Structure formats: structure tokens, C-alpha cells
Amino acid sequence: MKKIIEKIQVGILAGSSLVTSLTVLLIIVFLFKEGIGMFNKSQLEEGYVLTVNASNPVSEIDATSIKNVFDQNITNWKQLGGKDEEINLFSIDDLSNFYSDEQVGSDLEYLDTCMNDYVKNHENTLAYFPRKNLPKNFHGKEIQVGSISVYNFVKGKDWLPSARPVAQMGVLPLLLGTLWVSLGAILLALPFGLACAIYMAEIAHPRVRKILKPIIELLAGIPSVVYGFFGLIVIVPLIQKLFHLDVGETALAGSIVLGIMALPTIVSIAEDAIRNVPNTMREASLAMGASQWQTIHKVVLPYAKSGILAGIVLGIGRAVGETMAVLMVTGNAANIPHSYLQPVRTIPATIAAELGEASYGGLHFKALFALGCILFLFTMILNIYVQLVLKKKRVK
Amino acid sequence: MNKKALIQQIIFWTFRIMSIMVVILLFAILYFITIRGAQAISWDFLTKSPEEGMVKGGIFPAIIGTLYLIAGSLIFAFPIGVFSGIYLNEYLKDGKLKSFIQLMTNNLAGVPSIVFGLFGMALFVNRLHFGDSILAGSLTLGLLVLPIIIRTTEESLKSVDDSYRLASYAMGATKLYTIKKVILPLAFPNVITGIILSIGRVSGETAAILFTVAAYFLPKLPHSIFDQVMALPYHLYVLTTSGTNIEASRPVAYGTAFVLVFIVLVTNVIANLIRNYFNKKYKA
Numbered sequence: 001m002k003k004i005i006e007k008i009q010v011g012i013l014a015g016s017s018l019v020t021s022l023t024v025l026l027i028i029v030f031l032f033k034e035g036i037g038m039f040n041k042s043q044l045e046e047g048y049v050l051t052v053n054a055s056n057p058v059s060e061i062d063a064t065s066i067k068n069v070f071d072q073n074i075t076n077w078k079q080l081g082g083k084d085e086e087i088n089l090f091s092i093d094d095l096s097n098f099y100s101d102e103q104v105g106s107d108l109e110y111l112d113t114c115m116n117d118y119v120k121n122h123e124n125t126l127a128y129f130p131r132k133n134l135p136k137n138f139h140g141k142e143i144q145v146g147s148i149s150v151y152n153f154v155k156g157k158d159w160l161p162s163a164r165p166v167a168q169m170g171v172l173p174l175l176l177g178t179l180w181v182s183l184g185a186i187l188l189a190l191p192f193g194l195a196c197a198i199y200m201a202e203i204a205h206p207r208v209r210k211i212l213k214p215i216i217e218l219l220a221g222i223p224s225v226v227y228g229f230f231g232l233i234v235i236v237p238l239i240q241k242l243f244h245l246d247v248g249e250t251a252l253a254g255s256i257v258l259g260i261m262a263l264p265t266i267v268s269i270a271e272d273a274i275r276n277v278p279n280t281m282r283e284a285s286l287a288m289g290a291s292q293w294q295t296i297h298k299v300v301l302p303y304a305k306s307g308i309l310a311g312i313v314l315g316i317g318r319a320v321g322e323t324m325a326v327l328m329v330t331g332n333a334a335n336i337p338h339s340y341l342q343p344v345r346t347i348p349a350t351i352a353a354e355l356g357e358a359s360y361g362g363l364h365f366k367a368l369f370a371l372g373c374i375l376f377l378f379t380m381i382l383n384i385y386v387q388l389v390l391k392k393k394r395v396k
Numbered sequence: 397m398n399k400k401a402l403i404q405q406i407i408f409w410t411f412r413i414m415s416i417m418v419v420i421l422l423f424a425i426l427y428f429i430t431i432r433g434a435q436a437i438s439w440d441f442l443t444k445s446p447e448e449g450m451v452k453g454g455i456f457p458a459i460i461g462t463l464y465l466i467a468g469s470l471i472f473a474f475p476i477g478v479f480s481g482i483y484l485n486e487y488l489k490d491g492k493l494k495s496f497i498q499l500m501t502n503n504l505a506g507v508p509s510i511v512f513g514l515f516g517m518a519l520f521v522n523r524l525h526f527g528d529s530i531l532a533g534s535l536t537l538g539l540l541v542l543p544i545i546i547r548t549t550e551e552s553l554k555s556v557d558d559s560y561r562l563a564s565y566a567m568g569a570t571k572l573y574t575i576k577k578v579i580l581p582l583a584f585p586n587v588i589t590g591i592i593l594s595i596g597r598v599s600g601e602t603a604a605i606l607f608t609v610a611a612y613f614l615p616k617l618p619h620s621i622f623d624q625v626m627a628l629p630y631h632l633y634v635l636t637t638s639g640t641n642i643e644a645s646r647p648v649a650y651g652t653a654f655v656l657v658f659i660v661l662v663t664n665v666i667a668n669l670i671r672n673y674f675n676k677k678y679k680a
Contacts, residue, residue: 006572013487016479020546021500023539027507030518195414203408204415212415214668219422221593221660223600225629229636229653230425263418293404314506321508323603324629328637348510348603355514355607360522372514376507383506387499 031376034369039153041363043166044145048092049131050165051115051140053123058082060144063166064152069126070165077124090118090127093164108133116140128165153370159334159345161354161364169367171374173336177251177344180337181326182319184255185262189315193266194308200267201274202296220264228328231257236329243341249331252340257325262315269314269390273307274300310386317382321375323348347371426657433654436647442655445615450635451644455652460617461625465609466598468534468621473542474591480542481549481587486575505543510603512540517607531621533609540604541594548590552583585674589667596663600656602629628656 043063044050050066052058058080061069068074069087078084090098098118104111112135119127119140127140134142148156148169156170196216200209232249235256240248277300285295301308331343332353351368358364440454447453480501488494516536526532556579564574580587602610610630618625635649636642 006570009572010483010487013479013483016476017483017488017497019476019480020504020542021497023542024500024504024507026519027511027515030515030523031511034518192414192418195411196418199408199411199415203411212419214664215419215422217668218661218664219418221596221600221664222425223602223629223656223660225600225602225632226425226429226653226656229632229649230428232636234428260421267418291400291404293407294400317506321506321510323508323510324633328633348508351510351514352603352606355517369514369518372511376511379506379508379511380503383503384499387502391495 027376031369031373034366035373036370038169038363038366038370039147039150041147041366042145043148043169043363045165045167046359046362047131048128048165049134050143050145051119051127051129051134051138052143053119053125054139054141055123056082056141058143059141060146062146063148063168066145066166067163067168070128083124085124088122088125090122090125090129091165092129112136153367157336159350161358161367167363167367169363171347171371173334174345174347174350174371175374176337177330177334178320178346178348180251180340180344181254181258181330181346182316184251184340185258185319186312186316188255188259189262189266190312193263193311193315194270196263196267197270197274197308197311198296198301201271202292202300216264216267219260220268224261224322224324225328227257227261228325231325231329239341245341247331247343249329249343250341251330251337251344254326254330254344254346255340257329258319258322261322261325262319265318266311266315269311270304270308273304273311276307277303306389306392310389313382314386317379317386320382321348321379323352327352347375351375426661429650429653429657432647432650433652433657436651437654441648441651446613446648449641449645450613450648451641452648455628455631455648455655457615457617458626458628458631458652459655461609461611461627462599462629464530464618464625465533465537465605465627466595468530469537469541469598470591470594472535472538473545473594476538477542477545477590478549478587481546481553482575482580484546485550485553486571486579501543501546504539505547508603509540509601510606512536512604513607516604521608527622528607528609528611528624529622530609530618530625533605533625533627534621536604536608537598537601540601541597544594544597545587545590548593549583549587552586552589553579555586556582585670589670592663592667592670596660599659600629602627602633605630628652628659632656 044066050061056077058077061080065074065080069080069089070091074080075087076084077087095104099114104114111129111133115127115129115133116135116139119125119138126143145166153169154171154175156168157172158168158170159173160168196212200212204212231253236248236253238248239245239250239253281299281303282295285299286292290298326346327349330345330349332345332349333343334345334350335342337344351371354364355368358368442454442459443456444454445457446455484494484497488497513536516532520526520532520535521528560578560582561574564578565571569577605627609624609627611624611626612634614624614626632649632652635645635652
């Protein structure tokens with residue numbers, strides 16, 4: 001009996017140890033299930049239809065072309081593979097240009113009949129209206145709008161998830177925004193992080209190190225909203241004044257705040273790597289008459305190189321995934337960045353800012369999960385790389 | 397002084413000054429938030445609900461909400477984390493399974509918190525129909541801090557000398573009995589540091605609760621674990637970015653930031669004290 005109880009207890013311990021692996025697995029399943037779903041969804045706004053006259057040879061238009069039609073950049077059916085006729089655009093948004101209130105009824109109850117007539121009588125029309133007003137015995141035909149391709153998702157230059165009638169889901173500006181802000185952060189944090197790590201591991205008196213270490217840890221413990229608040233109130237106005245900008249919320253502000261946040265990661269991992277260098281190496285170098293700096297520079301740092309690199313990579317991972325602070329200081333304009341003095345928008349900030357307003361299960365919702373997948377994969381790869389590097393070092 | 401020594405002096409001083417700058421930076425942040433935040437703190441601020449579009453009144457519901465989230469996430473993460481740490485360190489032998497679990501635990505620690513938020517929303521809020529609730533938020537936050545607790549448990553068990561285990565076995569005690577009566581009591585103070593650090597992390601976490609529990613404004617306190625709550629970090633975010641009157645709500649924002657920093661400061665100091673005390677005691 002006692003044995004059985006003990007077996008059960010050990011079983012509980014073993015089960016607990018699997019929770020983290022299970023969670024990672026569940027994250028993958030749930031994120032990717034929603035994320036991949038976006039590639040099967042039409043880019044046309046949900047609940048709406050695009051229709052043409054039955055005699056129109058065009059039956060499918062891709063999302064970019066539809067946007068161009070509605071932006072008046074494409075005005076002829078020929079450009080869409082149809083007849084050489086001008087496109088006569090009908091949009092529910094401009095309903096009053098076509099029908100009076102009496103004709104469609106106060107609750108749009110007669111819109112079905114109106115649409116049926118309109119599409120029937122206008123051979124070159126492209127009509128956009130709610131699906132619920134699609135007439136039962138419709139004389140026209142519905143235009144199929146393709147779903148977004150992975151290529152267009154990754155390379156698309158516009159992120160306009162709530163644009164009508166077709167949403168534009170190009171990740172490129174967000175991807176570049178994330179990379180710009182993170183790289184800037186690492187470039188700012190790197191010299192300070194390395195200096196701190198080398199100082200703590202090689203130069204400082206143990207007593208000084210004992211004071212410095214908790215301070216660096218504290219820097220890691222401050223919540224990201226507090227960094228965002230600090231950035232918004234101190235760094236953003238400073239940048240605005242310094243560079244004479246209209247708004248201080250820029251990629252640079254994001255990089256500075258993220259740089260501060262990435263600092264502790266870089267310091268602690270690089271310091272560990274440096275301290276793990278065997279003392280015999282140092283002693284050998286010093287015995288040859290090298291100065292302490294020469295020893296650090298020529299012996300210790302090259303030996304600890306891969307560990308230091310791991311710290312930098314992990315710092316990049318932290319910076320890429322950081323949400324709230326970036327959301328608060330970068331201005332969140334989804335443009336392809338050209339300068340550090342412009343507002344940018346990162347992937348995590350986009351998810352945080354837009355998930356609340358995206359309707360559950362819709363294209364926008366799924367697209368935000370797809371962004372989450374990108375983020376997850378990116379940080380996962382960095383993490384695994386770092387751990388392999390650190391492990392190899394330990395085995396040595 | 398020869399050239400070699402001079403160069404070394406210059407470089408060492410550069411490093412020293414850069415390290416001092418990092419320290420100054422931390423103190424600048426702390427000073428900045430403390431000096432303005434402390435002015436906002438009063439008994440009313442800590443015990444009253446937000447008033448007049450959140451520019452007046454206090455942050456009581458947010459404090460309570462954060463306390464609920466701390467308790468909720470730890471109820472879940474503490475036992476699982478400690479059990480998991482025990483199994484990893486005491487039972488599993490070095491091998492593929494152990495390194496796989498450790499790899500996954502470290503991976504989980506590196507997952508961005510906004511991804512936890514997405515996951516929590518997909519699984520707890522939508523799939524399991526918990527809705528935006530303390531339960532969903534606590535589970536999400538619990539998973540988020542699980543790696544911290546596992547790691548500190550593992551580390552603290554590792555630091556218990558093998559002679560204790562062998563002595564216990566020699567007395568005829570079983571492995572589980574040894575762990576329960578000998579190893580855990582010895583390692584426990586250090587295990588606690590993991591909990592304390594988790595408290596700091598949970599109280600400051602925003603992205604993971606955005607879509608799982610946090611309420612923009614909710615003056616009444618929650619009645620069940622299926623209610624939404626306000627939380628300190630989200631409250632600070634709302635006050636600084638989307639409040640009705642951002643300028644007028646600044647003092648409240650400073651006060652909230654101060655409370656957050658205070659919690660982190662206290663948890664860090666306590667964790668360090670315990671660690672130092674334990675290390676000293678153990679070495680002696």
C-alpha cells in the first residue's frame with residue numbers, strides 16, 4: 001500500500017515536469033491553428049459581396065487589384081482581364097449617389113431589388129454591398145476574392161487590416177519596424193553591456209561586484225509598462241526637443257528604451273561566460289608577462305566569445321518580443337521605416353494594439369495570430385541556438 | 397608608467413565609467429518615479445476607487461486585482477513548478493529526456509509575453525470558455541512564471557550537498573521520504589526566492605493580461621474567479637495612453653508607477669536577502 005502511494009506521488013512529480021513541454025506544444029497548436037487559418041479566408045470584408053453583370057467575363061479579382069479599383073488606380077475592365085470598358089463602381093458607402101432613401105426604404109428593405117436591377121442594367125458595373133442584401137434570384141454573378149498568399153503576407157507593403165472593401169495584410173512594415181527598433185536597441189546596449197560584464201567579471205573588486213549584480217537584476221525586474229512610462233515622459237520629449245521633431249515617438253525612442261531593457265540580459269549572460277573561463281588560462285597569460293588588459297583582450301574574451309554572443313542573441317530575442325514599452329514610445333505608424341526619427345510599429349505592439357478590436361475568428365483576428373506565430377518562431381529559434389551554444393561551452 | 401600600463405588604465409577606467417553610467421541610469425529611473433510618485437501616495441490613493449474619469453481618486457481596485465492575479469497564478473504555478481523541479485533534479489538522470497525538458501522550460505521562459513497573451517486568449521478565454529476572467533488571467537500568468545519557479549527549485553536542490561541524501565538513505569529512509577523530510581526543508585528558503593521573483597514578475601506583467609483578464613475601468617471588486625479585474629500595470633498603461641484626460645491623470649499615473657516599482661524593489665530585496673542568508677548559512 002505504502003509503495004503504491006509513493007508511486008502515485010512520484011507520478012505526480014513526473015507529470016508536473018511535463019507541463020512546460022506540454023505548454024510549448026499547446027502554444028504551437030493554438031497559435032498556428034488560428035494563424036494558418038488566415039490563408040484560407042477571403043480578403044473581402046466579411047458580410048459583403050462584390051458582384052458584376054452576368055455577361056462580364058471576369059469572375060475572380062485579387063485583393064490588390066480590388067484596392068486599386070476602389071482607389072481609382074484601375075478604371076478599365078481590360079486591366080482585370082475583361083472587356084475594354086470603363087469600370088462603373090457601385091459602393092454601398094456612396095448609396096445616396098445612386099438611390100434615394102425612398103427607393104431603398106428606410107431600413108434598406110428594398111435594396112435587394114434595387115441591386116438586382118442595377119447590376120442587370122449596368123453591364124460594366126462592379127457592385128459592393130452587404131451580403132444580406134444579395135437578392136434571392138440574383139441576375140448578376142458574384143466575384144470571388146482570393147485569400148492572401150504567404151508571399152503577399154510576407155512581402156506586402158501595406159498593413160491596413162480594417163481597410164474596405166479588402167483588407168491589406170502586408171507584414172513587411174511591421175517586420176522591418178521590429179528589426180530596426182531591436183537592432184538599434186542592441187547597438188546601444190552592446191557597448192554598455194559588454195563594459196559592465198567585463199568590469200564585473202574581471203576588474204571590479206568582489207565587493208563592488210556584489211553591489212552591481214543586484215542592481216543589474218533590479219533593472220531586469222522593472223516592469224515594461226514602467227519603462228514605457230519613463231520613456232514616454234522623459235525620453236520622448238527629449239528626442240523631440242533634441243532633433244526638433246513634431247512628435248518624439250520614434251524608432252529611436254523605442255531603441256533607447258529597449259536598449260535599457262536588454263542590458264541586464266546581455267550583462268548577466270556575458271558575465272557568466274567570462275567568469276567561466278578557466279583561471280589557468282589567465283594565469284598562463286599573466287605569467288608570460290601580458291598585462292591584465294592584454295590577458296582579457298587576447299585570452300579571456302576570445303575564449304568566452306560564443307557565450308558572449310549567446311548573451312547578445314538572447315538580448316535581441318528579448319527586444320524583439322517586448323511589447324508594452326515599445327507600444328508606448330514608438331508612435332505606432334505602420335510605415336516602412338526610413339529613418340530612426342520616424343514613428344514605427346513593431347509586431348508585438350501591433351498585436352497588443354489591435355487584438356481588442358478584431359472580431360473573433362475574422363481575418364484580422366487570424367492575421368494577428370499569424371504575427372504571433374512569426375514572433376514565436378523567431379524567439380524560439382534564437383532560444384534554441386543560445387542554449388545549444390551555452391551547453392556546448394559547459395561540456396567543454 | 398609604461399605605455400602598456402597606461403593603455404590598461406585608460407581602458408579599465410572607460411569600463412568603470414560605463415558601468416557607473418548604467419548604475420546612474422537605474423537610479424535616475426527610480427528617482428524620477430519615486431520623487432513624483434511618492435507625492436501621489438496617500439491613504440485615500442491606496443484605498444479608493446478611481447473617480448472623475450480616472451484623474452482623481454485612488455487605485456484600490458487595481459491593487460486588489462493584482463493581488464488576486466498574484467495569488468491565482470501562484471496557486472497554480474507554485475506546486476507544479478516545485479514538483480517539476482524536484483523531479484528534474486532528484487529523479488531524472490542526465491540524458492535526452494532531461495535535456496529535452498530543460499530545453500522546453502527555457503524555451504517557455506523565452507516566449508514573449510504577448511504570445512502568452514494570445515495563447516491564453518485562444519485556450520482559456522475562447523476554447524475553455526472561461527471568458528475574460530481572473531481564472532484565465534491567472535492560468536496564463538502561472539504558465540509565464542512556471543520556468544522561474546522550476547529553475548530556482550532546481551538550483552536550490554542542486555546546492556544541497558549529496559552527503560545529506562546519503563546519510564538519510566543510510567538510515568533506511570526511502571527516496572521520497574528523504575526528499576520530503578531532509579532535502580526540501582534544507583532547500584526551501586531558496587525555493588521561496590523563486591516565488592518572490594514570480595510575484596514581482598506577475599505584478600508587472602501587462603501584455604499577457606491584456607486579452608485574458610484586464611478591465612479598463614471596473615470600480616467594483618470581483619465576486620468570483622470568472623470576473624474581470626483591473627490590474628496595476630494595465631491601469632498605468634491606460635492612464636498614460638488612452639485615459640480621458642491624459643494630462644490631468646499624470647499624478648495618478650506617477651503614483652501607480654511608484655506602487656509597481658515599489659513592489660518590484662521590495663520583492664528583489666527580499667529575494668536577495670534570503671539568498672545571501674541561505675548561502676552564508678549553508679557554507680558555514
